[in-house]
Amino acid sequence: MTTDAPAIRVAAISKRYGRTLALDNISFDVPRNQIFALLGPNGAGKTTLMHILCTILAPDSGTAEIAGFDVVRQPLEARSRLGIVFQEPSLDDRLTARENLDLHGLVFGVPQPLRRQRIAEVLDLVELTEWADKPARGFSSGMKRRLEIARALIHDSEVMLLDEPTAGLDAQSRNRMWDYVRRLQTERQLTVLVTTHYIEEVETCDQVCIIDHGKLLALDTPTALKHRYGEQVLRCTPRTDADREAIIARYPDRLAHEAGPDLVLKADDAFVETFLDQFGSRVRSLSIDVPSLETVFLSLTGREMRDRGADTRERTLAFGRLGGEHTR
Numbered sequence: 151m152t153t154d155a156p157a158i159r160v161a162a163i164s165k166r167y168g169r170t171l172a173l174d175n176i177s178f179d180v181p182r183n184q185i186f187a188l189l190g191p192n193g194a195g196k197t198t199l200m201h202i203l204c205t206i207l208a209p210d211s212g213t214a215e216i217a218g219f220d221v222v223r224q225p226l227e228a229r230s231r232l233g234i235v236f237q238e239p240s241l242d243d244r245l246t247a248r249e250n251l252d253l254h255g256l257v258f259g260v261p262q263p264l265r266r267q268r269i270a271e272v273l274d275l276v277e278l279t280e281w282a283d284k285p286a287r288g289f290s291s292g293m294k295r296r297l298e299i300a301r302a303l304i305h306d307s308e309v310m311l312l313d314e315p316t317a318g319l320d321a322q323s324r325n326r327m328w329d330y331v332r333r334l335q336t337e338r339q340l341t342v343l344v345t346t347h348y349i350e351e352v353e354t355c356d357q358v359c360i361i362d363h364g365k366l367l368a369l370d371t372p373t374a375l376k377h378r379y380g381e382q383v384l385r386c387t388p389r390t391d392a393d394r395e396a397i398i399a400r401y402p403d404r405l406a407h408e409a410g411p412d413l414v415l416k417a418d419d420a421f422v423e424t425f426l427d428q429f430g431s432r433v434r435s436l437s438i439d440v441p442s443l444e445t446v447f448l449s450l451t452g453r454e455m456r457d458r459g460a461d462t463r464e465r466t467l468a469f470g471r472l473g474g475e476h477t478r
């Protein structure tokens with residue numbers, strides 16, 4: 151290993167399952183001590199890439215390295231530097247939190263005194279000390295996920311791979327999970343590669359890599375991505391089909407997306423005023439989305455990643471208070 155090797159190197163990786171090209175010539179480096187987000191909708195190829203990085207799946211072509219170790223030629227060296235939390239829980243439910251951690255340390259050859267010390271440290275980090283001797287089967291989903299993070303820290307991991315660590319958790323547990331991820335970075339100088347399809351979660355990551363249909367679409371800091379690709383958009387719900395068609399016919403070049411009953415139009419401030427003059431009475435609701443990672447994704451793919459968020463509903467309500475109507 152060279153000490154100046156990036157934490158993760160992905161070079162021209164492709165992977166096909168039958169006729170599905172799950173990864174199409176993906177390349178990027180993750181410098182050490184970063185939180186690096188892999189963002190993409192379901193089926194984008196995130197898990198496939200994770201599985202290649204953690205050595206359980208071989209790429210068809212290209213190479214990947216963890217801390218300078220090739221995942222195909224030096225899998226044991228690569229694995230020993232990795233902490234992994236998969237989407238599917240992999241704890242032994244019958245064992246206590248402490249026993250789960252101890253077993254993992256044993257498998258990775260961590261000597262007993264060091265194991266005991268690390269178990270105490272990681273339980274403290276994920277705030278499970280008082281649950282240490284309780285069987286994992288009684289834990290909530292968030293607690294189980296935290297225990298899995300703790301487990302990934304028992305050996306000498308330098309790089310954490312977290313595959314959708316917040317999937318299925320409630321909003322409060324999701325926030326807590328991200329607090330732990332940030333603590334891993336700051337307190338343990340770990341590099342964290344995390345996949346998610348919750349776009350709002352990646353705002354505070356150092357870098358965001360957007361993938362879709364196996365292709366890398368963009369990679370940069372959240373701020374730079376918004377600057378380069380983010381556009382303000384106007385979202386409206388026309389009152390009738392005739393109104394809808396009239397808007398599309400009037401602004402074919404501005405139409406970014408049709409989302410169910412809504413139309414999404416690229417809109418600078420001047421356009422918003424013009425639109426309101428011309429079509430204000432022909433829309434049921436209207437909201438403005440400022441440049442965000444959601445609008446970055448929209449402008450890169452012509453699609454939206456997920457349903458509308460609460461922030462947009464709030465802006466819609468604000469429009470209602472200003473004299474327009476709104477839907478709930």
Ligand SMILES: Nc1ncnc2c1ncn2[C@@H]1O[C@H](COP(=O)(O)OP(=O)(O)OP(=O)(O)O)[C@@H](O)[C@H]1O
Pocket residue numbers: 167168170171172190191192193194195196197198199347
């Ligand atoms: N074992 C497999 N056999 C066949 N096709 C697969 C297999 N695993 C994944 N795929 C396909 O490869 C593509 C990428 O899947 P992958 O699971 O990597 O995406 P993802 O971004 O992780 O999505 P999700 O968030 O749903 O896990 C998808 O089209 C998926 O259907």
